[in-house]
Amino acid sequence: MxxxxxxxxxxxxxxxxxxxxxxxxxxxxxxxxxxxxxxxxxxxxxxxxxxxxxxxxxxxxxxxxxxxxxxxxxxxxFEEVDGEEGIIFRAGARPLIALDSLRQGDGITLERVIPYSPGHLLQCNIHHVDEGGASAGPIRHVGEEVGYVICGEVELSVGERSFHLKPGDSFVFESELPHHYRNVGTERASIFWVNTPPTF
Missing domain, CATH: 1.10.260.40 (lambda repressor-like DNA-binding domains)
Structure with missing residues (x-):
């Protein structure tokens, strides 16, 4: 370990x-x-x-x-050129991005599922959120997003609404709406998150 x-x-x-x-x-x-x-x-x-x-x-x-x-x-x-001909990205070899390690939003790591490429219409990451971690925000941008909670509990805020999500719950929203999220559970949370077009 x-x-x-x-x-x-x-x-x-x-x-x-x-x-x-x-x-x-x-x-x-x-x-x-x-x-x-x-x-x-x-x-x-x-x-x-x-x-x-x-x-x-x-x-x-x-x-x-x-x-x-x-x-x-x-x-x-964060563009990557690794992977088996840009198709397969092995467990344990995907890049990890800690965007907020030293600022507000502490405790969030993005695991790239689809390394960035100009040819992709989708962007996909697994958001790993430590206990007490939260995204800095809210943010808004062009596009649409969908996600699936793999483990843990998170609160997702979209516009004026907030939702308590548990493993197996999913969501979708227009990215133009201000949005942010935080871990409200007692363990690390992981969210499989896809958005289009790629924004980060």
């Missing part, structure tokens, strides 16, 4: 480093300074510098703002 946890930690670290490098590359391609991007995205210059160097992780809403400022998308930030 300790070995598996170490491998998972290393995968998250690699994902954070990749995210930082891609953010920096996108910024440099557009000829923007750290200060300009930070101001436009509503964060501090020092935090953005830490994110670019893989020493901090942005919350999901902040990441949405950053990619908008940089005129790219979240999927490109």
């Amino acid at each position: 300790a070995k598996q946890a170490k491998v998972a930690d290393e995968m998250v670290l690699t994902a954070e480093m990749r995210l930082g490098m891609r953010l920096k590359l996108a910024r440099q391609i557009r000829g923007m300074t750290l200060k300009a991007v930070a101001e436009a995205a509503g964060c501090s210059e020092s935090l953005l510098s830490k994110i670019e160097n893989g020493k901090a992780s942005p919350s999901l809403p902040m990441l949405h703002r950053l990619v908008q400022v940089l005129e790219t998308n979240i999927g490109w930030m």
Whole structure:
């Protein structure tokens, strides 16, 4: 178990480093300074510098703002070319993305089911939410989402409504509605989550 946890930690670290490098590359391609991007995205210059160097992780809403400022998308930030000809992604080898490890929304890790590719119309992740964890938000964007609770208990808020979900429950909603979620159980929760078009 300790070995598996170490491998998972290393995968998250690699994902954070990749995210930082891609953010920096996108910024440099557009000829923007750290200060300009930070101001436009509503964060501090020092935090953005830490994110670019893989020493901090942005919350999901902040990441949405950053990619908008940089005129790219979240999927490109985590693009993977691994997998057996882009069809099979083996258990234990899928990339893990800890978006909120150092900010509000602590305790959420995304496990990529479909590594990003420009050819995919769908985006699919397993959202692992630690006890007490919650998404930063609410967020809203173009598209439609569907999910299935694998384990644990979560509260899903969509617009003005909130829903208590347990294993086996599923949901669907228009992504333009403000939405966020949190673990309200006593164990880690996992949600199989699909949305289209890909947004992160």
